[in-house]
Amino acid sequence: MTPIADILQPSQVNLALTAGNKGDAVQEVLAKLNGDARVGDFAALGGAVLSRNTPAIAENGCGICLAHGRTDSIASLVMAAGRSPEGFACADVSEPVRLVFVAGIPAAFNAEYLRIVGAIARICRDKHQLDRLLAAKTAGQFVDLLAAGERKL
Numbered sequence: 001m002t003p004i005a006d007i008l009q010p011s012q013v014n015l016a017l018t019a020g021n022k023g024d025a026v027q028e029v030l031a032k033l034n035g036d037a038r039v040g041d042f043a044a045l046g047g048a049v050l051s052r053n054t055p056a057i058a059e060n061g062c063g064i065c066l067a068h069g070r071t072d073s074i075a076s077l078v079m080a081a082g083r084s085p086e087g088f089a090c091a092d093v094s095e096p097v098r099l100v101f102v103a104g105i106p107a108a109f110n111a112e113y114l115r116i117v118g119a120i121a122r123i124c125r126d127k128h129q130l131d132r133l134l135a136a137k138t139a140g141q142f143v144d145l146l147a148a149g150e151r152k153l
Contacts, residue, residue: 002077002112004119005147007103012036012080013139022090022097025082026054026067029102032080041073045104048073056092059124062134063090063097066117070105077109079116081142083134098134099124123149 012032019025030049034042048069056065080102087096101120105113124130129149136142 001115003147004079004116004150005143007077007116008079008081008143008146010139010143012078013142014080014082015085015136015139015142017082017084017100019082019084020088022054022056022065022088022092022100025065025084025088025097025100026050026102029080029082029100030067032082033078033102033104036078038075038078039073039104040075041071044071044073045069045078047071049102049104056090056097057121058093058095059121060127060130061095062099062124062130063087063093063095064121064124065090065097065100066103066120067101068103068105068113068117070107070110072106074104074106076106077112077116078104083136083142119150119153120146122153 048071054067082100
């Protein structure tokens with residue numbers, strides 16, 4: 001089992017997304033993976049992520065987008081995250097989207113990806129943990145909060 005903190009690095013977290021819609025937000029978060037040593041072909045990863053529908057869920061009054069793409073252009077599971085201070089409207093949910101996660105998945109890591117997405121959803125279902133993620137002052141604190149939430153599961 002790979003912990004979230006091994007997949008999501010603070011340098012891959014944007015706490016101040018400027019995007020005003022889901023598509024732009026996914027691209028803004030995806031850009032954080034450009035240059036990651038685990039990503040052999042960023043264009044292939046981007047194509048895989050952007051070619052799929054990005055589902056959104058709502059938890060505790062907060063919309064959360066979970067974008068992903070499967071590709072052999074990455075060596076291991078990679079993830080980036082973003083937080084929108086104001087949130088943006090999304091047709092999938094009635095609440096403003098505040099959190100966006102983007103993952104790149106090699107075929108061998110499909111089960112691990114599903115486990116991590118499930119963990120993120122369960123963490124965000126806990127209002128206290130979600131509020132702490134929304135208030136995190138630094139990217140490191142954001143990742144630490146996700147890691148702590150994962151350990152509690």
